[in-house]
Amino acid sequence: MRLEQTRFGVQFSNPVLLAAGTCGFGEELSTVTDLTALGGIVTKSVTCEPRWGNPAPRVAELPGAMMNSIGLANPGLEAVRRDKIPWIRENLASTNVFVSVAGHTTDEYSTVVEGLDGEDGFLGFELNLSCPNDSGLGGLPFALDPPALQRTVAAVRAQTERPLLVKLAPNVPDIGAAAALAVAEGADGVTLVNTMPGLVIDPDTRVASLGAGKGGLSGPALRSVGVAAVHAASCRTDAPIVGVGGITCAEDALQYILAGACLVQVGTANFASPRAANRIVERLAAWGARRGIDDVSTLIGAYEPARERAEREVTE
Ligand code: RRO
Numbered sequence: 001m002r003l004e005q006t007r008f009g010v011q012f013s014n015p016v017l018l019a020a021g022t023c024g025f026g027e028e029l030s031t032v033t034d035l036t037a038l039g040g041i042v043t044k045s046v047t048c049e050p051r052w053g054n055p056a057p058r059v060a061e062l063p064g065a066m067m068n069s070i071g072l073a074n075p076g077l078e079a080v081r082r083d084k085i086p087w088i089r090e091n092l093a094s095t096n097v098f099v100s101v102a103g104h105t106t107d108e109y110s111t112v113v114e115g116l117d118g119e120d121g122f123l124g125f126e127l128n129l130s131c132p133n134d135s136g137l138g139g140l141p142f143a144l145d146p147p148a149l150q151r152t153v154a155a156v157r158a159q160t161e162r163p164l165l166v167k168l169a170p171n172v173p174d175i176g177a178a179a180a181l182a183v184a185e186g187a188d189g190v191t192l193v194n195t196m197p198g199l200v201i202d203p204d205t206r207v208a209s210l211g212a213g214k215g216g217l218s219g220p221a222l223r224s225v226g227v228a229a230v231h232a233a234s235c236r237t238d239a240p241i242v243g244v245g246g247i248t249c250a251e252d253a254l255q256y257i258l259a260g261a262c263l264v265q266v267g268t269a270n271f272a273s274p275r276a277a278n279r280i281v282e283r284l285a286a287w288g289a290r291r292g293i294d295d296v297s298t299l300i301g302a303y304e305p306a307r308e309r310a311e312r313e314v315t316e
Helices: 077-091 106-117 148-157 175-186 220-233 250-259 268-272 277-292 306-315
Strands: 005-007 010-012 016-018 039-042 059-062 064-066 095-101 123-128 164-168 188-193 196-198 215-218 243-246 265-268
Touching: 016 268, 016 277, 064 220, 077 095, 077 106, 095 106, 106 123, 106 148, 123 148, 148 164, 148 175, 164 175, 175 188, 175 220, 188 220, 215 220, 220 243, 220 250, 243 250, 250 265, 250 277, 268 277
Parallel strands: 016 039, 016 265, 039 095, 095 123, 123 164, 164 188, 188 243, 243 265
Antiparallel strands: 005 010, 059 064, 064 215, 196 215
16 A cells, blocks of 8 residues: 655655654654654654753553653753754654644744744644643643634744644544634644643552643543544544544554544654554555555545445435
């Protein structure tokens, strides 16, 4: 099965990317797996200033899931421009890199985008409007606040001609509407979904499993939430959708693709196995070949809810 696609004006050798926050800026992971064999990677979210992140423990394992509260730890705009982007330019020229961007205010998003836009070596930006672990925000993540979402996407759109993805949160009343809003303000695509806010308490100590208390839930337990979000968004927008949440194998990726995603991201599975995404690429091709499917593009959005299928069969 052919896995190549042209999206955002460039070629993706396959639909599998690494998710933000699970591969750093690529350098460490590149020593154990071939990142250039992937469709691309998304960097850790970059903020104006360096962030040390939240108190340990920052991750906890649950049945079928992981909780994290990293707290946006990253080296900050200047160090990313000086140290990380040159490495990406030299080593990941043959894959597509999105730089994830985060901030407390619209101006902070704009500052990071402005500070990196002049650099060569990466494809586009993924605006992270949905970090669940940023107490400094003092309010809601922008993905939960439609005027803030609109304002921020519009401001960044006016600054850059690069492909612009917007990463949204699962815990909104209508994810399809949020996706449509982002696209209306100029996003080239949406990434669905970030982690789901959660809290795990040890009954004996009455202490949370994470140093920061609450965190974001990811892994297989999030998958059906993400697939439903992608389907809801695909009913509201024709823009490319990038599906993420709980993908551990080719069949998981296919659920997202059938629901309407043209690209997918592998996140939590990287922690268990740094080669998980590469394996998914190989197995996707084999899955299609076994079924005589020529091109992965024919599967995008091919899910048909039972009722629509029944109605179509009656009229055929
Ligand atoms: O750094 C984090 O704690 C974090 C981020 Br920026 C995010 O977008 N999602 C998440 O689960 N954790």
